[in-house]
Amino acid sequence: MRKDGTPRAVSDRHYYSMFEYAGVGVANVSFAGELVDVNARFCEMLGYTRSVIPRAFPMHALGVGHPDSVVTCHKLGYQMFDSALPTRDARSGRLYAFTNDPAGVNFRPRGNWWEYIYVEDKKHIKANRPISAFCDCHTCQRYSLGYLHHLHKISDTLYYRLATIHNLRFMMRLVETLAREP
Ligand SMILES: [Zn+2]
Numbered sequence: 371m372r373k374d375g376t377p378r379a380v381s382d383r384h385y386y387s388m389f390e391y392a393g394v395g396v397a398n399v400s401f402a403g404e405l406v407d408v409n410a411r412f413c414e415m416l417g418y419t420r421s422v423i424p425r426a427f428p429m430h431a432l433g434v435g436h437p438d439s440v441v442t443c444h445k446l447g448y449q450m451f452d453s454a455l456p457t458r459d460a461r462s463g464r465l466y467a468f469t470n471d472p473a474g475v476n477f478r479p480r481g482n483w484w485e486y487i488y489v490e491d492k493k494h495i496k497a498n499r500p501i502s503a504f505c506d507c508h509t510c511q512r513y514s515l516g517y518l519h520h521l522h523k524i525s526d527t528l529y530y531r532l533a534t535i536h537n538l539r540f541m542m543r544l545v546e547t548l549a550r551e552p
Pocket residue numbers: 501502505506507508509510511535536537539
């Protein structure tokens with residue numbers, strides 16, 4: 371979570387604190403009825419389910435899509451994840467970025483190995499760098515954060531495509547790297 375003071379970032383931090391540290395399992399469901407994300411206590415409940423299913427059977431954590439929740443559930447024994455959150459975040463301007471090369475990261479929930487990039491932030495207007503220096507996706511290899519800021523500002527549909535490619539690649543690399551952990 372970023373430490374800046376933009377209204378979007380402050381609102382995100384307040385929401386995330388309430389959601390993540392709630393004493394009960396909470397699932398975030400979209401207006402369309404899709405399971406978008408679950409909190410830490412919900413992940414603990416998933417851990418109980420995993421504990422009663424033999425390890426020979428891979429398990430699917432439906433609705434788990436927040437990077438921290440994916441790490442938590444992976445450590446509980448889940449291998450597959452399915453959530454609308456990364457693409458939803460991409461479209462709304464909230465991008466995920468590794469802060470270090472993921473190959474060398476010791477993943478843990480709420481660590482500083484990743485951060486949000488809010489593409490609408492004015493400080494990105496002239497940013498001549500990719501969303502993340504550690505991302506190998508099509509978007510980061512060809513487009514600057516400043517150009518994405520421009521596309522987002524004028525609601526160009528190319529922004530939605532490029533942002534979605536990036537957030538999905540982030541999630542793929544996260545899961546690939548977690549799968550290689552001993
Ligand atoms: Zn990227």
